[in-house]
Structure formats: C-alpha cells, structure tokens
Amino acid sequence: MMKKIIVVLVLAASLFSCTDKFDTGFISSLKSTGTIGDTLYIQQFPQWKGFSNPKDMLVGKDNFIYVADTDNNRIVMLDVAGNILGTLIVKHPTVIDQDFRLNLIICAEFDTLISGSTVTFDAVYKVDLVAVSHDINAASLTKVLPATSFDLLRPDRQYKGISVFYDNSYFIARTGPSNSNNIDPDNSILEFINKKRADGTRYDSLSRRLPLFEPLGTGLLSANGINALVALKSSTKDFIMGLTGNNSFKVQWMQFISTSEFSGYVSKLDAFDSELMKINKFKEPSDLTFDNNGNLFVTDTEKDSVYKFNQFGDELESFGGIELFENPEGVAFFDKTLYVLDSKNGKILRFILSTELE
Secondary structure, eight states, X not given: OOOOEEEEOOOOGGGGTTOSOOOGGGGGGSOEEEOOOSEEXXXXXXXXXXXXXOOEEEEOTTSOEEEEEGGGTXXXXXXXXOOEEEEEEOEEEEEEEEOTTOEEEEEEEEEEEETTEEEEEEEEEEEESGXXXXXXXXXXXXXXXSXXXXXXXXXXXXXXXXXXXXXXXXXXXEEOSOOOOSSSOSSEEEEEEEEEOTTSOEEEEEEEEOTTOBTTOSSSSBOTTEEEEEEOSSSSOOEEEEEOTTOSOSEEEEEEEEOSSOEEEEESSOTTSOSTTOTTSOSOEEEEEEOTTSOEEEEETTTTEEEEEOTTSOBOOOEEOXXXXXXXXXXXXXXXXXXXXXXXXXXXXXXXXXXXGO
C-alpha cells in the first residue's frame, strides 16, 4: 500500500536564500499540503531558475548537473550548489545522458539544406568532455544520428530517450509515423556499441534494433509511444521505459535474460500484481531515475506528480500537484536530494526526505 506523505511548501524562501540546510525545528510551524503521513518531502531553497522550457536534467557520473535548456538551445552545466559553470550551444536539446567515459549523449536537432530548402531533423550527439578538461564551453558536438543518406529521407523520425549501460553501450528510443516495415519501423529501440579503430580512436556503431518490441503494440514489450528510458545502476542490461499514448502499461521494467532456449527481454514485474504496472496509473510519464537504494522515480507531466517505487514495483512516497509544479519533465537524484525539472515554469526544485534530516 502506498505511503501517504506531506509536501512541505516553504513560503518564506528568504529564510533559506543563503543556505541549503534546513532546520528541522521549523517543520511543525510550516504550512503544508497533502494528507498527513509518516514522511515529508522538504523543499529546499532557493529554486534554480533561468531556463526556458527545459526538457531533461542529469546528475552525471562526474557529479556535475546538466540541464537540457530546450528553448534556449543549450546544455547548461552546473555544480551541486547551482552555480552555472558553462554552456554548450545545441539546437533544441530534449534528452541528455552520460556514459562511463564521461561523454555526454544528447538528443537534439540540426538543420541541413536539401534541394535548396532548410530541413530540420532530430539528431543524437556525443560530446567528449574529457578532451576539453570538462570545459563545456570549448566542447564540440559529434553527430551519431542521422548517420546515413537514408536517415536524411526521414525528417519525421524523433529520438526520445537514452539509457547508458556499464559497458558504455546505450539504447536510443526512436518514434515516428511509419511502422508498416517489419525490418526498420520508426517506433524502435536502437542499440549502439562503442568500437575502437586501428589508430586507437573510438566511435559508436549501430548494433541492432531490439527484437520483440512491437512498434504498434499497446501492451507489454511495446515501442509504441516510447518517451523515456533509464538503465539500472548495476552491471546488467535491464532498463525501464516510459510510454505515452494508448499503451496499457505506461512504465515497464525490462529484464534481460539468457538461457539455452531464449535470450532477450521480458517484463520483470507481474502486470497484475504491481502498482508500477497498474493500468492508467500514469498519463504522460516523462522521465525516470533511480536513487542510491534502487528506488525508481517517475515524473508525469499530465498529473504534475512524481512517483516513487521500490524494486518490486510497490509505490512508496509519491507527491505533486499543480500548487507545487507544472509539467515536471526531468528528474534526478544525488546525495539524498531529489531534483525535479519544472518545464512550464523553467526552474529546478529540490527536495529532501524528512527521514534524511534526522
């Protein structure tokens, strides 16, 4: 059963404008919303503002924070205190992740001339931060997708999600309107692997399209409306995906198994015995992340809420509402702090569980 929680709304933000520390002695005197329970989410101040319709955020493996500041056409790099360290110009970034070599992987856009006309394509870029000593202002973009002349025939394809694995391979979620071709439907999950050339330089190569994921399915193992991906913080190839549209199960936990009879992905959770898999639990899941204990956070832009589940799919402390944020797009976790990216209001909100303050 879900634990009911309180979200504490600290109205006197000036009390915390000079520090991120929260005095637990104030808890009993603060106004709050929600149903009284045994856990509170304590909002930290100040809020981090100055973004325009940001779509994603990431606490990287280098412990820097990266924000896809979508309508400002940039990736913003911050430290954990919220100080801006630099920016990378890229058109309309929407998704960002980082591999274990500290390369950023970004879903964004690019323009090119075709028959004298400018055409905009979705793109996937890679950014080598180590090569520029983490000076993101000096970093350059390497385009991974579109990769072929055939890709340039499909401006309606979009890239919606990234999940990076321990071996630096990664998945890209792709969507589009053309799904009658069984070999290369638009709605797919693409796997890229990192290879080394004879001269020692590295490059990413498309390995395959994941089989068994139905491009127009509405049940389990469907790539229809795929909108978000996240890999587990472990040496597995398991991942979680969020889906929009008419899918019955809008957040699915995919487990990779390999036996003498079958090698591939299956649903880890029972579709009829898991709160995470409950039909109509979500409307528009937009982002996914894990905390250090393996708990999963899911943002839902339509419900203006953040949901939390354990590894068995049981719902834990979930919270939200329009009085707190609108269109929560991105979510990240680092050092006991939950970060929620409010795209409509262009800001990042930070929360700490009251149990972490004891």
